Amino acid sequence: MATRARVVRMEPPAATGGNALLVLVGLSVVFLLIVALLGVAKSGGSLISESNFLYVALIFYAGAGSLYMGFGVTGTPRYVRYASVATSIGLVANTLAVAHRWYLSGRPPFASIYEMLLSFVWAVAAMTLIAEKKFGVKIIGSITMPLAVVCVILMQLLPSEVRPLVPALQSTWLHVHVTLAMLSYAACALSCALAMMFLIQDGFQTETFLAWTSAMVSAIYIAIVATRFEKWGGLSVTGWNAQTKSDIFLGQGMRLFVTVPDLGWLFVIAALAAIVPLLLYFAGRVRNDGSFYGTANKAVFISILLQLVVVAAFVLRVRDAAYPSPDQDGLFPTSLAASPFLLGGMVTGIFASLLYLMLLWRRADLQGLLPSADTLDRVTYKTIGIAFPLLTGMIAAGAYWANRTWGSYWSWDPKETWAAITWLVYAGYLHMRITRGWRGRRAAYFAILGFGVVIFTFLGVTYLLPGLHAYA
Amino acid sequence: MAFSLSSIPKRIHKTFANLRTGIVLLILVVIASAMGTFVLQRPATDADRLAQAYSPNTLRWLDRFMLTDVFHSWWFLTLLGLVSLSIVLVSLDRFPNAWRFYARPYRKTDWHFRAALPHKVELPIKNAEDGLNAAERALKKLGWPVERVAYKNEPSLYSERHRFSVMAVYIVHASLLLIFAGGIIDGAFGYSGFLALHKGQTGNVIELRSGGKKQLPFAVKCYAAGQDNYADGSPKKWWSKLAVVQDGKEIESKEIVVNDPLVYRGLRFYQSSYWLDNHTVDSLQIAWVAKNGKETPLQLHMNQPVALDSDATVSLVDYIPDAFVRDGQVFKKSDDIENLAFGLEVKNRATAEVSKVWLLPAQGIVLGGENLNYQFKNPTGAQDIALAAVTGLEVSHEPGQWLVWGGVLLMCAGLGVAFYMVHMRLWIVAIPDAKGKLVLWVGGQANKNRDRFEQKFNDVVEGIRSELERESLTSRPARKEQPELTLAGVK
Structure with missing residues (x-):
């Protein structure tokens, strides 16, 4: 605790520095907008389309999120001003996306998970601005804006075409x-x-949270490695039958597992990286030395990066691929839908670790x-x-x-x-x-x-x- | 602490009247419900799927603990019963106090009560009666009801708003019990099942969801059923024209669609599914050619003879979705719609002689009837063949549902009051302050939303202050010269 307090005092006053992030975010936003504009011009499509509006919203939400987080890290009040401007522009673009979809389909966008997310993101952005303006909770966007960005990215993976309402949904x-x-x-x-x-x-002990977070993440990865690690570093996942949309079964209650080569090692590394902060925490407690916690925080950061790499590798390799099975000859298709609990565990781990990183801003x-x-x-x-x-x-x-x-x-x-x-x-x-x-x-x-x-x-x-x- | 039999009810009461027990029960309900969503559930999942997903041993254990049908298991229902018991007992324990508070609001202003109030202000006044009058005027202007209270010879004012909000929490809990009661009644006396009707068919026996059949005291007739599509071919609407028939009389009729059921005597008939019966043809559009080469279109319905001319009638008597021909005979191959075959019977009116003719549109052949005076042509395409529409009706009887809806409305109202209606109270009394000077003491309290109340309290204080100021401006000189004024008036 003492070390952190000293660090704070040694820092320059918040208001002076901190143009770098503003310039960086501004340039990125402009760059992304120009790239998008060029793309639209090249393809000759209409500028006024839901996906374009949504893209603009995504860019501004991401910019706002970075600025809010930048505010969290550096405490430069100017960031928040620009961040809420960016959020407002994003909200306007989001509103236009909703309006365009509403206009095209003739009904509010409520009928599929894509449309639900569209409305949800809108509501989150609107409430963020309300919380900021009405309750003065300036930094709340650093949590809600990343949430909005994740939702918009998730929406890109979902079918987005406007479908007519199925009979059950035709109701007030x-x-x-x-x-x-x-x-x-x-x-x-x-x-x-x-x-x-x-x-x-509130100024609570981040160390306790550190211990719990890394214990949970370690438990998730150790459980995955213990149950799914195969010989020569593979990772076994359930085979997927695309026709019946269910797992492939060999017999009663016996699923067919296929082995994704080399992916297992990555999970082992991620598990080790998750254990390191926990060990450092215990070392810090035993030695009663606060400097261990600082190292542990850096280790959490590395662990998060590794977790992101693992999820990305998992998604890339398991999504719609085919691998051999140790139990039967031939290649069997895999799908992300066949491993809901692995994915759920990994995403939970990332969210818990990010939560902890945010709390470190105190x-x-x-x-x-x-x-x-x-x-x-x-x-x-x-x-x-x-x-x-x-x-x-x-x-x-x-x-x-x-x-x-x-x-x-x-x-x-x-x-x-x-x-x-x-x-x-x-x-x-x-x-x-x-x-x-x-x-x-x-x-x-x-x-x-x-x-x-x-x-x-x-x-x-x-x-x-x-x-x-x-x-x- | 001797343990005696007579103390058992007391102990039970003590256990369940405890909020901690209630919370533990809620946690158990949450865990059980979550398990009920993760483990495949019996009525919704068929036995094959369950046998596939779990090994026999696992399945046996799951079944033993009723985990494959959590929401209808005795232990889950017991759990919900205990939650209800806990709600009742906790409420009963707390209600008398709350009722006392509600029925006899605390209007007095003892010094220790005054000391404990979170909001209080002292305004200097000259005269107790005038001060209170000014306060009363100010409160009335701001829309507060005012009561005069005399306590220990200290004249005081009491004012409150939305006292009812302290009862809201009991309303919410009572509404939950009402919803449970509705659910219990439906579980005990309600039933639900399925009724499939062909176009033109009348039925009064439903297949119950719980297995078995049930005969209704009336019948339902389906006049027509169909599916309307969007331009892209996806279904837009399923509809059925239904009528309630009792003792041969049609009592009520309605066209139902997915979100709009037919309701008759507490039974609801929902449009649940719609399909075409592969085994039944509703109508067939063909043509026949007379000896002289004249072609006449012909529409046939199953088993309904149509006159060809004065000599003969034809009727559609057979339909095979997937047929094959061997040795001039038509046989059935499968139930899938592949190679359709329609069997016609031509009956000579004079001789009563019957000839069979088979139409096989997929192969483009017509079998039999070569010696007849009538030749039949195959249907030209799918638009000529109308399979019989079947409407699948979900039937349910939920006698407890009105309790549920009542409970839901009550709960919404209760929550609205509980969260957004603030019980605000004001006490105003003229007393000497610490230095012995006469002041108007104004105190207030709210049971929630304290910052909003602070604003309102300040408004009230400002109102009283300005009212006091006005009084001191106008009536102070007046009071001094009051007798003269009166005299002047007399003069």
């Missing part, structure tokens, strides 16, 4: 249900970001720029106070609609069940807060957990747990 309740869902999810995202701001402001000058911990705690609660009734309304509208479409208001479909779980988690938060007086850190952890469940309900269930709710 679609609009009610989805609007409520998007608003409540965005409010949940905001409450999570606010809770993280609170943790930064610094004296940053704390001065944020609202007080008490205010953040209260605003987090207020945001959940908005999200919870919306969530209730979303579930109620969904149930009423299901009763008109599926013949039953509740059929324990995975999406329904997880919506109910989300509701219960936030209900738990409210009870602990109101009757047990949970404030501050515990409440903040709870809010972050709640948003994790929301993300699982929103995206995880759609891809991992198929059911009636197949539209999104």
Whole structure:
């Protein structure tokens, strides 16, 4: 702790330096826009199209995210000003994308996971600006903007053509249900970001978080290596039958595994890299020496880079490829859909590590720029106070609609069940807060957990747990 | 702490009236529900898929713990029952206090109560009655109801808004119980099943989801069913023209679509699926040629004779989706639509002689009937053949659903009140301050959204202050000269 405090004091006053990032981000934005413009001019397509608007939104969201993060690291207030300008431009482009799609299809963009994400990103960006202008939580964009960027990139992988509404979706309740869902999810995202701001402001021990994060990431990778590492450094994944859209089965409960060569080593390296910060943490505790933590933080950074490399390699090699199996002759196709839990584990690991990196920003000058911990705690609660009734309304509208479409208001479909779980988690938060007086850190952890469940309900269930709710 | 039998109910009460127990139960419900989504579930997943996904041993254990049908297992229902019990007991424990608070609001202003209030301001006044009057005017101007309270000879004002909001939390919990009650009633007395009807068919026996069949006290007739497509060929609308038939009389009719069911006597008929029956032809468009070479179009429906001329009738009697011909005979090969074959019967009215004619459009041949005066032509394309439409109706009886909707509405209202209605209270009393000078003491409290209340409280204080100022401007000299004023008035 002492070392960090000294570092802060030795730094130059925040306001003087820090044009570099601004120039860099500005140039990148301009460069990307020009490249995109040239691309459009070359292909002769229309400038006014949803994908172009979305691309512009992506560029500005990414720029805004970098500036917000830059603000988090350097504390230059000017960054935030430009970041919120960039967010506003991104929001305008996003609105145009939504409007263009709405105009073309003649209905609000609520009918597929792509359209849901389009609306969700819009709601998140809008709420970020509201939180910034109304509550003065300036740095919240450093969490919500990367989220928006990830969502927009994810959207590029999804089928985006405008499809006419299938019969089940032709209902007024679609609009009610989805609007409520998007608003409540965005409010949940905001409450999570606010809770993280609170943790930064609250001055808690980052070391404990370091230990938990690296323990979790290590556990994920050790589990993967222990169960999936094959001879000569391969990684075994489940074979995928594209026709039936299911795993390939050899017999009862026996899946066919194929071996992706060399990928196993990468996972071993990632596992080792994840253990290093944990070991450094323990060394620091045993020796009672704070300098170990600084090294551990650098090790976390390396671990994150490696995790990104591993995920990228995994995606590139497993996506729509074919590999031999040790059990049967011939090549068998693979698909990302066949390894939902591997992917889920890896993505969770990256998010947890990034969360930790963000918490490392806690610094004296940053704390001065944020609202007080008490205010953040209260605003987090207020945001959940908005999200919870919306969530209730979303579930109620969904149930009423299901009763008109599926013949039953509740059929324990995975999406329904997880919506109910989300509701219960936030209900738990409210009870602990109101009757047990949970404030501050515990409440903040709870809010972050709640948003994790929301993300699982929103995206995880759609891809991992198929059911009636197949539209999104 | 002797353990006696009589203490068991008390212990149970103590355990379940505890919020911690409630939270533990909620966590268990969450875990069980999550398991129910990760493990493949019985009614939705068919047995083959389950047998494929899990080894026999695993499946046996999953079944033993009812993990393959979590949401209908006794232990999950018990868990929900315990949650309800916990909600009831916790609410009962807390309700009397809350009710006392609601029914008899605390209007008094003891010094220790005043000391504990979060918002308080002292405004100097000359005279208790005038000060309170000014405060009353200010409050009324701002829309607060005002009550005069006399306590220990200290005249005071009490004002509150939205007292009802303290009851909201009980409304929300009661609504949850209402929803559970609706679910229990539906589980016990409700049923759901499936009814498939061909065009023109009437049915009153549904296949229950739980297995078995159920006969309805009335029948449903399907007049027509169909699918409308978008320009790109994807389905736009499934519809069925249905009628309720009872004792041979048609009572009600409706065209249902996917989001709009037919409701009759608590039973709902949903458009659930639509398909074409490969085994049944609805209509066939062909042509026949007379001896003189005259070609006449002919539309046939299954088993409905059509007069060719005054001598003979023809009817469509056979349909094979996938047929093959051997030795001049037509046989069925499979149920897939591949090589269609239509069997016609031509009946001579005078002799009652029947001849069979087979149309095989895929091969372009017509078998039989060579010696007849009538020649038949094959249908020219798919547009001439209409397979019978079948509408799949989901039927459900949910007698508890109105409790559920009532509960849902109540919960939305309750949450709205609980989160957005603030119980605000103000106490105003004229007392001497620490130095013994007379002041108007204004205190306030809100049960939530404290910063918004602070604003409102400041508004009230400002209102009273300006009201006091006005009074001191106008009435202070007036009060001094009050008798003279009166005299002047008399003069």
